[in-house]
Amino acid sequence: MNQAAPPPMRQMWHPPEDPDHGKGPGCNPSGEDAYGACAARAFGPTIELPAADAGPVHPGQEGDAMSTLADLDTPFLVLDRDRMDANLARMRRHAERLGVTLRPHLKTVKSVPAAQRVLGDMANPATVSTLQEAEAFAEAGCTDMIYAVGIAPAKLPRVIALRKRGVDLAVVVDNAAQVDAVCAASRDAGTPIPALLEIDSDGHRSGLRPGDPQIVALGRALAEGGAELRGVLTHAGESYGCFTLSEQEALAAKERDVATGAAEALRAAGLTCPVVSVGSTPSVHFATDMTGVTEVRAGVFTLSDLVMAGLGVGGLDDMALSVVATVIGHQPDRGWLITDAGFMALSRDRGTAQMPVDQGFGLVADLDGRPFGDLLVLKTNQEHGILGMREGSAAPLPELPVGTRLRIYPNHACATVAMHPSFAVIAGGDEIVETWPIERGW
Amino acid sequence: MNQAAPPPMRQMWHPPEDPDHGKGPGCNPSGEDAYGACAARAFGPTIELPAADAGPVHPGQEGDAMSTLADLDTPFLVLDRDRMDANLARMRRHAERLGVTLRPHLKTVKSVPAAQRVLGDMANPATVSTLQEAEAFAEAGCTDMIYAVGIAPAKLPRVIALRKRGVDLAVVVDNAAQVDAVCAASRDAGTPIPALLEIDSDGHRSGLRPGDPQIVALGRALAEGGAELRGVLTHAGESYGCFTLSEQEALAAKERDVATGAAEALRAAGLTCPVVSVGSTPSVHFATDMTGVTEVRAGVFTLSDLVMAGLGVGGLDDMALSVVATVIGHQPDRGWLITDAGFMALSRDRGTAQMPVDQGFGLVADLDGRPFGDLLVLKTNQEHGILGMREGSAAPLPELPVGTRLRIYPNHACATVAMHPSFAVIAGGDEIVETWPIERGW
Structure with a gap:
């Protein structure tokens, strides 16, 4: 098969023409009826059949x-690169309006040339779901990544190896065993590994509960044990089960509040918390106020899908x-x-x-x-x-x-x-x- | 990571010691109660916890x-190669008892070294689910394959290319458009492509209905149009939804009868039907009489799973x-x-x-x-x-x-x-x- 050659590495992303035809994030944020109309537009039964002149x-x-x-x-x-570019442009504008850094989750595209287009400049922040992604994107020039799956202690040598190559790769922890392992690996390597404390904003997976005294205890253990307390991170995955605008907006606000609350607890204890990271495509999309949040992680917005x-x-x-x-x-x-x-x-x-x-x-x-x-x-x-x-x-x-x-x-x-x-x-x-x-x- | 090197290509399979500890195909075929006991043995809740001396x-x-x-x-x-060897040995004995050729479906293992072990001799018959599998296994010496997904006409050049390399790759058809395409490609290439007519034994997917006059019409079109009528093929996928021994045995018998009935119809019309191919792991496993069938296709038996x-x-x-x-x-x-x-x-x-x-x-x-x-x-x-x-x-x-x-x-x-x-x-x-x-x- 005569496939086009892969693009050159480190090719830069050029922002497309403004493709925003009245469907920016938040859709029409004036109430549930507006959301309902927005959702109805998306559903199959209203789609027309292809025109008769579509050709054979x-x-x-x-x-x-x-x-x-x-x-x-x-x-x-x-x-479809044009559609992806339009999705990227919308989300970039949305993050800019919210005053937060966009740290795209590359677990959706899992591809170096796609990542180059998603990030624009490979020096921009990224999120990854595997260390193989981190290694591939680092090879292509990516220098600022969060590996957003709780770290398995046995994987720390690969984290250290990337950091020694100048890649600012941060890990995620939510328990004392992980904190101990990250501190020990940091001391062994003679370089602090940055870690984010995962906070549970919706009960769907991992993370420390809001208000848990372990948040401060583990934050202190990281900071004093040879690692680096980079901040807090949460993921409101339950946004995939919210089918009204009010539910989505409430979950986005809760995700924000849980993250900023944990950050405040750390700061009140005299610890630093430079990064307050939230995200899931829906909770970022429907967010209207990100006060206290520093960055948003979203991935599937890049390609979008039926969900x-x-x-x-x-x-x-x-x-x-x-x-x-x-x-x-x-x-x-x-x-x-x-x-x-x-x-x-x-x-x-x-x-x-x-x-x-x-x-x-x-x-x-x-x-x-x-x-x-x-x-x-x-x-x-x-x-x-x-x-x-x-x-x-x-x-x-x-x-x-x-x-x-x-x-x-x-x-x-x-x-x-x-x-x-x-x-x-x-x-x-x-x-x-x-x-x-x-x-x-x- | 220090992984073991891949094995040499064309390594031959050595049959393992007899591992058949009273659980051959058919389990205890004396009735549903026996089957129920057999199934109960397989289910989770009766499994004991690991011994305390399992070690850390x-x-x-x-x-x-x-x-x-x-x-x-x-x-x-x-x-686990030992478990796979035991599964292979049991199925080989079962096919031998039934008097049919085993044509393992390599869609489960999708791997050249695994295929070498499953087939024993790479010249033995195999089934594949993609042309990429066919090409990889052909490269490793496989010369007798059925591509068991109805052929898309645009894929025929790859079929021809394999056949010109001496690989006896057969295709599957169930409609006139496919038959026309296979005949045209055969004539263009100057070599008949062997095709099996797919017969529908259980209404779950593809195939011509038993008794449909199209079976003979398409068989004749293949034979007279420049292709080769290799035989008939059916797949009783509904075996995955049969939870009693009597249901499984009835489905296996129906699969056999549908295939042999179609073969008889072709022969009665003066056409040849050398291959009568049936299969799915459960319908082969529970079969007790394969009279009229020439070969069985089964794949997942090689590795087995919770289903x-x-x-x-x-x-x-x-x-x-x-x-x-x-x-x-x-x-x-x-x-x-x-x-x-x-x-x-x-x-x-x-x-x-x-x-x-x-x-x-x-x-x-x-x-x-x-x-x-x-x-x-x-x-x-x-x-x-x-x-x-x-x-x-x-x-x-x-x-x-x-x-x-x-x-x-x-x-x-x-x-x-x-x-x-x-x-x-x-x-x-x-x-x-x-x-x-x-x-x-x-």
Whole structure:
């Protein structure tokens, strides 16, 4: 296959033209009705069918100087760079308005060329979910990272190795065993490892409870034990389960208050707390006042997905990620189309299952990216996808012959990205302008 | 990290000592009660806690000549070669008793060194789920494969390329568009592409209905259009939803009857049908009479998993696949342990969700592979696993300090394998004796 060459390393990001067509973060923040309208815009059933002049699909055509979405063997992963640029521009403006530093979470894109575009300047702050990401991004010039998963003591040698290369990599802790290990590793290496105390803002995962005296005790142990108390960090993951604007705004405020409260407790005890870090894409998106917060971490906003659309964070036309599949069969009696994109290509993620609009394993669009509306991936086997109409839909199953190429928008961008070796990058059209490798593993 | 070197290519498989300790396929085929007892043996709640003399876990220890499960950074994937060998030996004996050829489905292991062990001689028949698998296994000497996903016409050039290298790769079709494309590609290449007609034995995915006159029409079109009618193929995927021995045996018989019925229809029309191919691990495992069938395809039996254990196909001690994770925190108020193995390491697969015993996202064991019994992965985020006791369990949460390494048995081996770059291979003990790369992508 004739794929475009990867871009040169350390290529700089150029801000795109302002693409903000009235759908900035917060949508219309005047009340729940406005949010409801915003969310309704995002949902499938209101999408129109593609125009009749969309033209036929020509699977497998070859011979052009540049590959297109019709050329590569399916399934493969597509990233629309124009949509990503628009998502980045909106979030940057939003962070600027809030007066906080944006520290994008690169766990969504997991790719050096994508990270270069997300960060703009690789010296800008970043968040990572694995040390392999940290090592790959450090190699490409990234010098300011938080590894935002509680540190396993055995991984500290890799943290030290990166720090000795001049990378300001900080770790996250929420218990005495981790603090002891970080202090011991700092003393052994003769260099303090910066650590953030994780605070639990919503009971969904890790972190010390707000008001727990251990916050100050562990902060002091870090500062006095040879490590560096860098600050506090929280992640309001429950924002994925908030379906009204008032719930989202309340959770964003709680996330802020929990983080700033912990910072105040540390400062009141005579400790420093330079960083107050909060985030999740929805809680950042819906935040209106970040007083006391220094930085926000968000990742999935970069590519967006059906979960984000369902939460009203973005519209369907903000989704920059899709999987190209080919129709390989039909079961007309059951109202099914069969494709070659199963759970290996889409992931098993069912993030919309508990949401107001369940999108199955993905929303199906034509090769130009226009959703059919009610055509979903109903079921996935390893290398088969079973497509059919949304339950209750009155629309007929589209006539899509064997060989037709489709684009499937996934529930959860992070989960789908990690199923693929690379992104086929488009810029609005169907030409593949770049190929960006994806860093999988740990 | 000091990993063992990959094994030499084309290494031959040596059958292990007979490990069949009274749990061969079919379990005790004397009735549902016997099956119930068999299944009960497999379920978590009856598992005993590890012996008190299990000894402490030493995370991160280094300096041995050979790496152990305590050395590599977590999460990573472990394959117990001894257990796999035992699974292979049992299935080979079962196929021999049934008088059918075993054509293992390599979609589970997706790895050249693993395939060499599964096939024994690489000239033996194999099944693949992607053309990338076919190309990798062909490179390692595999010459007899079925690509068991309905062919997308645009992929035929890669099929032709493999066939021109001497690989007998067959494709699968169930509609006229595919047949036309296969015939046209055969004529263009001047060599007939062998195709199997997919027959639908249980309504769960692809295939022509039993008795459909299209079976003969498409068979004739292949034979007369320049391709080769190799035979018929069916896959009773509904075997994953059969929870009694009588249901499983009935489905296995139906799968056989549907395939042999289609073969008879072709032969009655004067066409040849040399191959009658059936399979899914459960339907092969529970089959007692394969008269008229020439070969069985099964994949997940090689590694086994919690779904297979739940179906009574194997016991928990037949599971050859696990993920090593490290405890990174605790939430004692909620009865949770937090580890560094989230859905990136385990996959999002919830294959046991609809089964009699729901195993969450995985069953947790100590580093020696002995399940704690009721300790499950309750929830997964991208790089976090949340562990807790099975609902209704009276057992206390085990005391597992930060840094403790655990092994997690996954629901679905195929889904978990594809999340990882390689297997750390053990042979019963904790030494990593080989590292086997995994072929991901398409």
